[in-house]
Amino acid sequence: MKRLLPLWAALAALVLALPSVAEAFTSGPGWLEFPAGKGSGAGKHVVLLSGDEEYRSEESMPMLARILSERHGFRCTVLFSHDDGVINPNNTASLGKPEALDTADALVLGLRFRNWNEAALAKFDAAIKRGVPIVATRTSTHAFSGIPKDSAYVGYNWNNEGGFGRKVLGETWVSHWGKHKFEATRTAVEPGAEKLAILNGVGQIFVDTDVYEAHPPSDVEVLLRGQVLKGMSPDDGLSDRTSKRANDKQEQGVNAPAMAVAWTRVVANAAGTKNRVLTTTMASASDLKDESLRRLIVNGVFWGLDLEVPAKADVTPLVEWKPSKYSFNMFHPGLKAEDFVGVLPPPVTATPPSPKKKK
16 A cells, blocks of 8 residues: 555646646637537537627636536637727627637627627628537627628628528517516426427526517527516516517516527528527526526537537536626726636626726
8 A cells, every 4th residue: 555655646746737728728819719628529619709798708708618628628719809908898899819710610609789890700701601500698689780881791780680680590689578687587498399409407597687578580499488587586486567569569568478588590591501500698697607508508519510419518617607797897807818717806896997098
């Protein structure tokens, strides 16, 4: 036994000396990349696009990227909105390292009202036309706005016949069905969807964002419906608040009908290929405290790539997950891409100061 102790000590020292995947990450102005770990995603490159002003995708996308790379073997690149390398979700025209899109096998979107330059839009459009699968979260239904009229990609604008959201994902921005910041969401499985592989290991989901109004077309497969709650606790009952809706001008309860909050779609694009799409109107950073919601997104990547969906994918975050609450301008000021790999500072509770303009 005594002769074994030095061997065990040597092995322990060797393990401690080996760099983890997180330590091996690379980064640059507005981007992070995690190499593939071990898992069935080996050989596939997932690009996660962060760019929304409200729901803190700059926090959630790196967390999801680490799960996908370190627990499931995908190579993952996260692209941010930034100002000269400083992450700024309010810079709607910015996208770090768009050339990563050239080798994307799948996309995970956390976007809202972006108006990237023509070169970045061209790379995104080319990926879509290659038929890459898409996992789209929350405000990605209205991912683009303000793209100039003379751009080849003006059709992506959310207010151009529904834009990218309606044409590709299945819906654009319509309205808040639940009362924003006052009525949370609990999910119910759509009858008939219970045994779908994409819902493997996905239980009832509770999120602190509200239900969006959504009327996806008949070619989608609804997975989950959102129940509007009376308050912000998972134990709250259903809301009985009534509201007039533009469609019929009649008073009706906000829970009638229950809106789709997650669906899949296989849709043909302009190049004649097809994209496998998972869309959820949930998934703010704070929503992703829910294990089942994290699993739905990870499952969506496997499903989109036509890989076997794990029976119960490991979606444990690699660092303690304490995301910021959703709100405009409540992002961490002054951070660079590499700062989002580890534990973040305490969530922001006050509006960051405006950066000083260069003279």
